[in-house]
Amino acid sequence: MTGTTMTRPRRDGKNPTVGKGRGVPRLLTRVAVFAVIAAVPPLLFDDYWVFMAAQVLAFAVATLGLDILYGRTGQMSLAHASFMGVGAYTTYVMANHGYGPVMQLAAVIGVALVAALVVSVPTLRLSGMRLALVTLAFGELLAWAIRNTTDLTGGTQGASVDPFLFGRLDSSEPLHAYLIALVPAAIATAFAVHLGRTQLGRRMLAIRDSELAAESVGVAVARTKITAFLISAVYAGVAGWLYAGITGFIAPPDFDLFASVYLFVAVVIGGAGTVLGAWLGASYVVLMPEVFTLAGQPNLYPIVGGALLAIVALVVPDGIVGLGRNVWRRIRGVRGDEEESK
Amino acid sequence: MLTLESVKGWYGSTQALFGVNLRVPPGKTVALVGTNGAGKTTTLRAILGAVRTEGSVRVDDVDISAKPTHRRVNDHHISVVHEGRGLLSQLSVLENLTVGANRAQRARIDEVLDLFPALQGRTHQKVSLLSGGQQQMVALGRALLRDPKYLLLDEPGLGLAPVVIDEIYRYIAELCSRGMGVLLVEQSVARAASVADELVLLRVGTVDRVIDTTDSAQVDQLVADAFGVHH
Amino acid sequence: MSTTTDAPHVRTEGLTVRYGAFQALRDVTVSLPAGGISGLIGPNGAGKTTLLNAISGFTPIAEGSVHIGHRNITALGTRRRALAGVVRGFQTVRLMERESVLTNVLVGTERLPQPNALAQFLALPSQWRARNRDMAAATEVLDLLGLARQAHRRVDELPFASRRLVEVARVLVSAPSVILLDEPAAGLDQEGRQELAAVLTRVHENHPSTMVVVEHDVDLVKSLCSYVIALDSGAFLRDGTPAEVFGDRQVQLAYFGRAASADA
């Protein structure tokens, strides 16, 4: 195509911008796909894998939250696992006082919001690695607090959390845990998808890319950053709640710096800024070790896991989603060119 | 002679150049014109080796298409004014001017500052604090400091006041007459026609035609064809 | 585009901006006619961008005041001014590079009344109404600027000139009452310039606004602006119709002149 018939784009009257009509069927397809995928683990796999699937759900809620904060708002946080910890330990304390899962969840959300305010307000002016550092400080402080409140939190040895009981569902059963986790995961996903189509979501993108430009159109930078922090902390808190209920045991290492780094890894590997990426990332970090188990080498993962991580990250710099998108564009791009040359 | 032979260029998987042929002899100014998105900038990038290319780029009969950018620039005395300035915003004005330059080139700093009095006295300021036009002067200054054999200019007049533009083109014409080859990207065909010896019209990544600027009828035709003044 | 009240009059009084010992603006008192398109010219470093920065709140003011209509906005922050209707474009484009053209333009709708964050997040009906309105506004602007076909392309893949137009579109989408554009035509080809001028004129006709355009392209200023202000070395030099200003000897000397100094 040497394009002798180049049309000047700006004189082209037709307008493919807004596809209003496509909205509803597209939504339905997505819901259907989600439902089909969600049905796979309980129908096809044994208890162990259903348990792993439930873990993926819990982590996906966390990565979706981190993605809102990092992928969309550009605020790097190395305390996301700590917010999960806040959720998990709140759950534990509430359970010890005899409250059921619903009250636990309400308390988790409340505590997460407060914790997010405490972290986000003093750090409003920070960005990049510096912000990461301060959030890391929050993580360290949490670890320190747990170490020093053995009576309340079980201390360094961790604590076992009573399973959730919803009617006949008991979260110590993998299948039940999976079903319980499915609901918050689906809701979290729906909200995250929706966020991308709101002005709030665009404010976040604007802040990520240029605070000056954002201000020039009237975006409240500080308020939006805090909002992003709050949303992401609630997501993390809910993830912590799920995690505590599903695994039944929580300990400080589950929520330490490395845990936070792994959530960060999940977001980047999956594809920052995309909902699908957050899911793929969560699946990667939870399931990758299992691949080695399947291959009959369960103890090989720690040795080659690092190399694998580096390689994957280099092969898919835009995340797994970015890879898919590139392939898709290549296919579509070819088609598009053909259309144009006609 | 700077020669491009059927040069193709890609951004990732999208192709932007579809076989560009071009020659810039020493002592001549060749202007690349074309609508927005025609591939003018990409052509310059191809010469520098900053996009993935196929085809051959030769300087004085040496094929440089396999060389890394810094070798092309240093060994073959090419320098460039990037589109939209391409300055290093963390560096000072002086550092922006001298980065990568050798000792002899650095010695020419005063000459360049004479050309842009606006920069005098602010050489230690961060370049991002300058006004848009002053930044463009730094970009030009960096290219001129190197006393190149071939100068690639991507819209050198961007953001400059008329008085400065005139002066710049006068200076370039002078360098050109001393044997420098200039490849100029210019939005204004009129301006291009007035300074260049040859106009090269790019369309969707290929050379549509090459005309001599002394033939004003052809220039008018080119403007009419390419920029569609007919509506 | 939603229409707001009549275009206000923009005034600065004794505006002085200092960077250390350097005075980027000295005692500038200008008045931009309500509902007109004004051109702002001057040699490089004259303080044009700084004046826009001062009006839109992007630089601290040492002395003087800025007024929109009858309102003194000197004490307002950047964001407040934007919400009050003062929206500007940047001389170097500032876009969300990895997002689509459409998203970039939609960000500009921030100024339109938006439901609160919770309502947006929870997808309440007010959110859907706002979304439809914003989409309509964005589509209109993209059409106007000939960017409709690129709506879903990523900004960093666009040629330089289109990116400029995206920046302009982001400013126009919320139909602000004071529009400040900093060299919107830089990098556009000839036809592009003419079209941009036509678009700006049309926007201005459809919707009353006070527009300020910084430009070095004399023809463009002449064809677009009814009123021109010339600055030099941070000081007010001359104002009037384009013919008057460009005919002024002092302006000619500073702007086109053979006078050796291009400096402020």
Add this chain to the structure above:
Amino acid sequence: AGCGNATGDSNSSAGSSGSSTNGCDTKEIGPGVTDSEILVGTTMPLSGSGAAGGLGTKEGQEAYYAKLNAEGGVQGRKIKPIILDDAYDPSTAQKQMRQLVEKEEILVVSGGEGTPNFLGAVPYLDRKKVPAIAPYAPSDELGGDKNQYVFMATVDYIQEFEILTDYVLAQETPKKMALVGVAGNVGDNAKLGMEKALEGKGIELLYVPETPGTTDFTPIATQLKQFNAEYVFLILTNADTGGLLQAMSRIGYTPKTGAWAGMSDDSYIKEFGALSQDMLVALETSSLDSENPLVKQFVADFTAQTGKAPSKFNQLGWVQAQLTAEALKRAEGLNRGCVIEALETFENFETGILPPVTWGKGDRAGVDAVGIGQIKGDKLVVLEETKSLQK
């Protein structure tokens, strides 16, 4: 209330219904048992900062089972151990334990190494009613009547430090003692043990908690020097123990020292012995050059199996496997209920390596004694074999 609640709550509920531990149905064949094989398994840190202990223990277990299998196995079946890596992380340990129980389908948990990680798996084992035999996870959360399914064979740190302090008090009466411990439960427990022993004796105790990863030990060393205790007890990682001793000697403060059982490991003595001369060390296992014939037998057997001399952790792994095998031997049916009943028949069972092991209904403590050793030159000299609190 209190810290016991952490796992206490779920345990007590398991405990109350736990009297119905399925019982022993001699005809039932448990998971992991085939005609030729019995699967057992556990998790240990095989990578990460805790790997040293896990790797050694694993080697010990594997050597014992190899020897046993060569001699014909148990009840006509070979024992196949599966040891997974938990990287010293509680949640990984739990996940791996699920894998062992649900996918590999092991019969019982054979040993284990590391306290926090193993504790992570305990609630799950509890729920699944899988007995765990002699894991090395000294904690006041386990042992005694605390958990139905975990059969401990080590004392916890409270007891260990009580015994260690008692030993010192029996020799002399220092005016001041100090303890440097890993901040958190471990350090707290050691402190508790010392306090118990020092109660009413009028001896001052300074407790300095330490966080792993300390980069400069000068402040701690200076603090200790200022306090000027005659005895400093330590419960830290090998590296931090070495670092602190070095800092103390750098500022010229050389008190008498005592430490937890971890310091009785060869690799510690080899590396830090020079810094630790005359250090008192708790001994959870007998010293390797003990005159006890059972120990001599072990050393010979291990060397025959692997071609090298055993380390402390090898010894630990070996004895874990030994106890597991013994329980399987005694079990009247190869299922979990019968194994539990078999375990409850252990009374002063002599391994030579550990103090005599006793489990019974409602008693999972196993042992209540540690020995006392002292580092002399590059040797560990046994001062007292297994000293019990009971007497």
Add this chain to the structure above:
Amino acid sequence: MGDLGQIILGGVTTGSLYALFLLGVLIVFQVSKSMNFAYGQVGMIAAFSAWFFYSEQGLPVPVALVIGVLIAVIVNSAIDFAAIRRIPAGRPGLDLVVTLGIFLLITAVMQQLIDANAHTFVSLGADTRTEVAGVVVSMSDGIVIGLTVVTVLAAYLLLNRTSLGTSLRASAEDAGIAQAAGVNVRALRTATWAVAGLIAAVVAILVASRLSVDAFYMTPFLIKAFIAGMIGGLDRFWLPLVVAVALGVYESLAVYLLGASAGTPAVFLLIIVVLALVPKRFVNERNEVRA
């Protein structure tokens, strides 16, 4: 008084080690705008393999040390060559992910190749000491502080008094533009990473001689150095280095005065307070200098 002096000396020495280590982080950051999470492990390789060669393989100590340092230099250059360099521009966070992978890889490999235990290292002057005004000063303290001062000064001169410094910073900001200006970005990067590897190795060996060596011991150093770097700013020179030394002293004082478990929260509270209170221009990383 003597005690306080002792604490401060310990703090200054440890702080110097942070600073020297941070210097390596800074120069890498300034030329490739990336953070190397595996940097501590690179140093660990040097010390751990040196230990292995002299203690297990019986090589003379100096030879073993040289081999260790060489390995670290090669490994660090290789990290850039094989990984960092291949990260496309504009992917913030990817460098952290990639180097985290390398961190895990190096740790696992060293554990496999050598072992998971802690070992004492040659003392390098740690046991030669004198007492000055009640404060015990060891030769190791002198070596550490002296070496830090000399290296930092040399680096300062190199970066700021030579055009090399400009080229380095240019490459960091935009490799494409720097190349078009004639800078050999690749060679510069390789050289920088090699020098950084050398610094990491030296620091790791000094640390090992004062504490002990295993596969993990450098991680706390890395974190402290990062902290200092981020308080001071990674694109500056003196400020972060001074912060590093101050951090060492502060930490020691906090531990001494408030107790060991106060060390961590004290450091982190310091960070929060400092970063929340300093003027915005010190914390602005985006460099949107003017509109």
